[in-house]
Amino acid sequence: MFPVSFYQIAPVIALCASLLAVPLIAVSGRHPNLREFWTFAAAALKFAMVLSLTGWILAGNVITVDLINVLPDISIQLRVDSFGMVFALVSSFLWIAAALYTVGYMRGLAEHAQTRFFVCFALSLCATIGVAFSGNLLTMYLFYEMLSLSTYPLVAHHQDREGRGGARKYLTFLLGGSVGMVLPAMIILFSLSGNLDFADNIYGGIIPQGTGNLLVTILFVAFLFGFAKNGIMPMHAWLPGAMVAPTPVSALLHAVAVVKVGVFCTARVMLYIFGIDVMDELNLGVAAAYIVSFTIVTASIIALTKDNLKARLAYSTISQLSYIILGVALLTPSAVQGGLIHIVNHAFAKITLFFCAGAIYVASRKKNISEMSGLGRVMPFTFGAFALASLSMIGAPPVGGFITKWYLLVGALDAGQTAIILVLLASTMLNVAYFGPVTYKAFFGKPNDSISENPKIKEAPLIMLVPIVAAAIISVLLGIFPHIMMQFVRMVTT
Amino acid sequence: MTWDANLLWQFDMLILLMMVICAVAALSLKGLVSSAVVTGAYSFFTCLMWTHMMAVDVAFTEAAVGAAVSTVIIVATAQYINPWSKD
Amino acid sequence: MKPFARIILFLCAVMMLTATVDLPDWADPGSPASTHLSPGFIEQGYHETATPNVVTAVLADYRSYDTLFESVVVFAASLVVMLVLRRTSTGTSRIKHFRPKREGRDTILRGAAQSIIPVMQIFALYVLFHGHYSPGGGFQGGVIFGASFILLSLCYSLKFAMQRFKEKMVLICCACGALLYAGIGAVCLAMGWNFLGYAGLAGLLGVTDVMARSHGILAVEAGVGITVMAVMVSLYYDLASGGDMEEGL
């Protein structure tokens, strides 16, 4: 419905909306309201731009925009396709919700250095959209590195010993993975295939026929473990360490932006660089599936043992992320669709859970699950949303998570991988085991002495409740009307 | 005067021998002022060497610059620093 | 580290000594060096620059860019030594401790100096200005002139020599000699020829190109002479007195 030239500019505006907001936020440090206005304006503009692209992308065409041709044969290139749209829509929408929630959280706890916080927040969102819309591996690597650097100050926000220790571990893993494994793999790939642009469909990759199997496997392993943000087992240690950050950071970044970027990059490389045929022929898919299912199971078991609510949510994130890679690794169309739709479902569900954790902390200063028994009666809305989101995580029918589990199971059946089906069922049981008690104890458990006699504990402030409830409702709507997002995902696999 | 081998190569070898002796002496003498003076002698033999090789301009410069001035400044420095060297 | 260095040196020495076999025989007229460039200098040198002394011709005309930078090296040396050493005197300097006492044995030296130094300076000027026809030229003349001042300061005292050739003057001479040299190059540039192309002076001096080159060489040699003279004196002033210009060698 817009002229063609608009579609060339829209992705660039989407990318640079938060980049332009950065100087404005930095300048208006003195007066917080103006600063918050800039954040919201940028968030709204970004989401509007991404939304305006949906019509055009659904019509089936792909937009490529050349920003800077940096090297003689590669350039910083934006490419909007349905695969990228799914992720861009989710993260730009959730940025608005998170911005609202963060203002409440920051004002509630009167945090220090808020200007720096919002500047880095905007930068990391610009990087996320950059990764979603990247046209070739070099652009994706550039925005991947930008995201690592811009989220570093967020993780180390409290500037105390654990904050800086967590941030140091965060950076070591991410930079180590990207400079250590992704950079050489990218360069070897470039010297093999001459260009780094993603293929048009997910079947034929860009790796030339003649390359040796050993080299392709090495490249595959390097990319799989190089993108350390996807939290696959040996490279996951930074995620629990980064929980030391303020809750809005862990909410948006470690539920949506940072980890999803890792998974998105891995999926992008698996589908558009290697392609399903190559992975099938060298049964790389099966190998990846087993690695990832090991992550799913062990992460869920560790989550069981964690008493701290945020630590438990962190380990659940690690295992949920591996669902997405599992879906892609199974190579059958429905499994891939299941994996991709899980990006959306998990984003909305997990952000609700982290919002609730933040709200509980602001309202009652409680961090451990054992102290929260009976809190549900005092904070009904928070824990209601928590219950809905837990259902989505578990994969119960009315909520979004069920769609993922459904497509994954169908995909696993098509692929004939019985072992994977067992893993899926086992992990569902484990999900129930670590999410169930939290909600049950909150509503039906007897309130221990500190909650009953402390009248001051009441519902979280309204500005935090609105995003929590909205996110929970959307995750339910995703379960009831899945075709909204499924149409994008189906376009990927045709 | 032209350069022909039958007469002069013994003279040439003699100068080179003297140069090697002066060089070894300059490096092994303990007293720095004396080794400075021997370096001056070494430069004079180099100047002889140039004249013998028909490089007259070079000999002139070596005599003036190499032998005279550098010997003066080396001796000046040798007198400024500790006179005895350990090795 | 020391024995390790000795072994390597010995090995390199043996290796290079045996390799001299491949070098062309000594002093044979057919060697590459004697048949490629040098014949060109000798045959055309005289016709193009009218200077019999081919070395001065090559030094100041064919490769005058080299000699320009060589006089700049000498200028740089005096600048560095002055920057590194020059300081105001701090009372008891260490010189007195090591330097032999001078008890009044200067009368013979002074008598000889009075007669030698003027002759020496005239000879220096002769060497400088006869660089075309006889061995000698800018460097040699300059050094001998400088040596006369050093002789003066050796026989008399550093203070005595400094009254005649003040330190400020020395620095100005250093700079002016090199400036004269580079200035001539710039003049040739201004006259439309390339940098240091003395044929450009023909228009100025009203002589043929060849004679202009010859006069160009002479002017350049004068520039070099001034610089080298001033540098040798400045080196002596700084090094002999340890930088505080109190008491020379």
Place this chain on the structure above:
Amino acid sequence: MDEFFFFIVAKYNYWASLILLFIGLYGMIAKNNLMKKIIGMVIFQTAILIFFVSIGVKWGASVPIIRFFPDKQPLLDATAYANPLPHVLILTAIVVGVAVLGVALAILQNIQRIHGTIEEDEILEDMRK
């Protein structure tokens, strides 16, 4: 025997310059006293100059100054004169050598003033204090 004799005569100049070169290099590297290093440097540079000038020597050649016949015609035969080019290079190299020597001696005097010694091991000890 005669042939071996000419072989020696033809090459001994190169051997002499190489021997001097390695004496100088040894002096610079292995000697502990800084003044001896400087003297080694002088010897090292002079050895290289010998190597250069021996390129310019020719049988039956005289000083590279053009000689004139009685009727003022210049004798322009290249084999009569030694090669002028190596001499030019050496003129430059000698003066550069003196310049570096001057700087080295100036720095040496300062080291003496500050550390009180010019033995390398004593200086390192003094620096560590």
Place this chain on the structure above:
Amino acid sequence: MMDQTPVFIIAIPLFASLLLTLIGPLGPRVAYGLLIGALSLSLGASLATMVRVVQTGQAIHYYMGDWLPPMGIELVIDHLSAAVLVMIGVCALLSGIYSMHTAGQDNHDRLNNYYALFSLLVTGLLGMASAGDVFNLYVLLEISALASYGLLARGGGKAYFATFKYLVMGTIGACFYLLGVGYIYIMTGSLNMADLADILSRESLQESVSIRIGFTLIILGIWTKMALFPLHAWLPNAYSRAGTATACLIAPLMTKVSVYIMLRMMFTVFSADYIFNQIAWSSLVIYMASAAVVLGMITAFAQRDMRKMLTYIIVAEIGYMTGGAWLANTAGYTGAVYHILADGLMTLSLFMAVGAIIYRTGDTSANAMQGIFRRMPITAAVFLIGAASIVGIPPTCGFFSKWYLLQGAVQAGAWIFVAALLIAGLMAAIIFFRLLEAAFFGNLDDEGLSVGHSAPHSGTGAVQMREAPLTMLVPLAVAGAALLGLGIYTNEVVTYLIRWSVPAGF
């Protein structure tokens, strides 16, 4: 007038250095003005020359004294030397502007002589970059060496012994180079580079032992001047004890121009196939380069003094460039040349940033960086860009040079070099983020900030902003911007400048 620009590049700083000694009594401001004027004019001339070289597409030959090449000396400015000339001009001008405060402090009385040596060093470097004659290169090598001895010795105290060791090693290097030129001259009879190239390519000289010894001596001499790994002992002490302004001029330029000379000698005088077929050293050199990279970074990691750390990083960067040049393929060569430009700017911006921090805090150890982002935001930002560039984070130029080097190494199958480059990138990340963490957060944890935030307190603490003086800040900002600019314009630099100068043999 237009075709005289090559000589202006060198003549203007030369005249400036001669005049600077004469204008002593006019005061330091006039000296500073003359220096900056001369350097900017010379930069203008080299830019004009570069534009002309790029437009005409072939090298400019300028005959000194109107003598044709084999007889006289010529200046040869092709694409490679034009790029290096502009890099030298930019770095010299920026460090010239930067030097007002620190140089003024170091030598209050003889500032004009200091500036004379400053512009003499720049003249030597510019002359070397455009030299077309092998012996002329030696004389210019000596001039820049002599000027750098003088400038480094101005550091005082311990700097004298460090400069003495540098002088001894430098003289050994220069004399090896001279002896190498002697061996080549005795076998070929010519000194002009182009003339040498076609004589050496004759069949008879390909296998001759003396040419091989000549090449070995020249390369050994250049490696000593370049401080390649086994011969690098003199560099760290000499550069870290110099004055701030001196370090900012010498550190980015001296070693890079020596690398340029190595490339010039390897690919213009001795052809590429002579080096990679007759002299089959390339695998040995790549091991040396990898060792230089890894050990340079490890020793840099162990340093407490910031400037000592930066000097060891220079030693590692030299390993990058040498390895790239000896990979014997186009990508490696492009990486090496691009890294000369990138590393010049990186070292310049890092030394200037550290110099500004030392100028303000007076303490050279790593804890001078406490809370620098709040007190000196622009300096810290440039330090961050420099650090990102050395680690190799995309938008900066360090990433693209590492991109080409890695690509060349992969194509040449030099896996040791690939591993060394990656380890160096990670080590650099650790080194710099240890500093940046202190710079970013400072030692705020002693202000009792626990996670709980019981006591509310408003925005930034009471640390007042005390940025470096303006004459330091402007060059710093320009250097930081140049790092990003060079990164973004890699395509133009490679296609217009480097792609033309790739030697025939690859």
